[in-house]
Amino acid sequence: MVDINIQTTISPYTQQPVCTRPLLSESELDNVIAESVKAHKSWKKVPLEERVAIAEKWLTEFENISDVACEDLSVQMGRPISQCKGEINGTIWRARHMIEIATEALAPIPQAKPEVEGVEKWILKQPLGVVAVLSPWNYPHLCLVNAVVAAILSGNAVIIKPAPQTPSPAERWVSTWQSAGLPANVLQVVHLTQERTLSQLCQDQRIDFISFTGSVPGGRAVQQAASQGKGFKGICLELGGNDPAYVREDADIKWTAENVVDGVMFNSGQSCCAIERVYVHSAIYDEFVKEFVEVAKTYKLGDPSDSKTNIGPVVSVASAARIRKQVKDAVEAGAQIVLDESHFPEAKEGTSLVGPTVLVNVNHSMELMNEETFGPVVGIMKVDNDEEALQLMNDSIYGLTASIWTNPTDPQSLAAFNHLSTELECGTVYLNKCDALDPSLPWHGWKNSGQGVSLSHLVYDAVTHKKGIMKRVEVKDVYEKK
Structure with missing residues (x-):
């Protein structure tokens, strides 16, 4: 009893x-x-x-x-x-x-x-x-x-x-x-x-x-x-959050992919400020998705006491089931999985071990893109310009953080960042950084x-x-x- x-x-x-x-x-x-x-x-x-x-x-x-x-x-x-x-x-x-x-x-x-x-x-x-x-x-x-x-x-x-x-x-x-x-x-x-x-x-x-x-x-x-x-x-x-990242046309693809993957996967995605939505400029979209998947494949899922493990279980079997249902529902609505759990031997249905999962062909009608996932899962969308990215990033009931990835040495790119940072509806905006708090800055969420x-x-x-x-x-x- x-x-x-x-x-x-x-x-x-x-x-x-x-x-x-x-x-x-x-x-x-x-x-x-x-x-x-x-x-x-x-x-x-x-x-x-x-x-x-x-x-x-x-x-x-x-x-x-x-x-x-x-x-x-x-x-x-x-x-x-x-x-x-x-x-x-x-x-x-x-x-x-x-x-x-x-x-x-x-x-x-x-x-x-x-x-x-x-x-x-x-x-x-x-x-x-x-x-x-x-x-x-x-x-x-x-x-x-x-x-x-x-x-x-x-x-x-x-x-x-x-x-x-x-x-x-x-x-x-x-x-x-x-x-x-x-x-x-x-x-x-x-x-x-x-x-x-x-x-x-x-x-x-x-x-x-x-x-x-x-x-x-x-x-x-x-x-x-x-x-x-x-x-x-x-x-x-x-x-909670459903935090977006926007990868501009001039971003360094390899370096950005490595950092954004970390922003998605660290702590098994169980962070209020984890990246959950990624918008990539159409000029580099295919190459970025390919690099992103290759980086995510290198993660070792498993026993948290093993020093070689760099992604552990989510908090419960119930949480894992909820995450997997989000993915399943997105696929049934037309999303395509480009990295699924089968790549990770430890990931098993009915357990709390959820493998990194990457989806494309997603849209904002899917819960995966409009609600918090709180797991090692991300949807990636193609955009044609800054204004389209801005509209999609703000199309959320959440407003915790947002990150923009671009060339910081280019004046036009910095000007674009400055414009986007003032228009984004969230408490923290990052340039070439994500999933981080600085104690000198207020931690504050907008909207829900x-x-x-x-x-x-x-x-x-x-x-x-x-x-x-x-x-x-x-x-x-x-x-x-x-």
């Missing part, structure tokens, strides 16, 4: 249980929130320089657990062990930037205009209180940086509710922050049912801000739950890809109250009479 009070994580590769966690009851979660409220009241009084010093020490503590953190990722979410260190290093790099900008981002902002004689004015940034972070399984460490670091440095207490697939990363964050000197209960982790997450955590009046990373339906559920609770709270939703901002100095605005201060000082004539 299944214990409904226990959460079990199933290995994407072996389909066997790898860990369990007790799920909190209503009263237990109530106590956690109360502890967070209490911790915030003392933490907000700690000088910013001391908070920064603890965060800097945390970087060292986190780096010290790199090996075990990599094992967690490979076992719990199925990423090839050879690629796990990249997330750990990226977490440190991303977090270090957020720590380095904290002092400036949280500093009072003097206001000189409009000038008012005898009045000094400035804007203060003060912590919200308790921040709930609902984190995903696909990049469990990197996504925690997006909101947690700024929230803690701003003086908030944070409660992390991790995805059931990857419970360990959030727990390791709590232990390493505590080792670095973070006071008890400033950062806590809870394991909850989906129902309790929505009906209690998201609706609790003591939760001041929610950061959610996940699917569009999940984001809608969180937003609705938050609106049904007492009072108002801020919310940031980092949701989300709302709110994480990373950059802007996230510090999201997790703080703003307070206007006006100090009238030139009143000597009043007080000198006394």
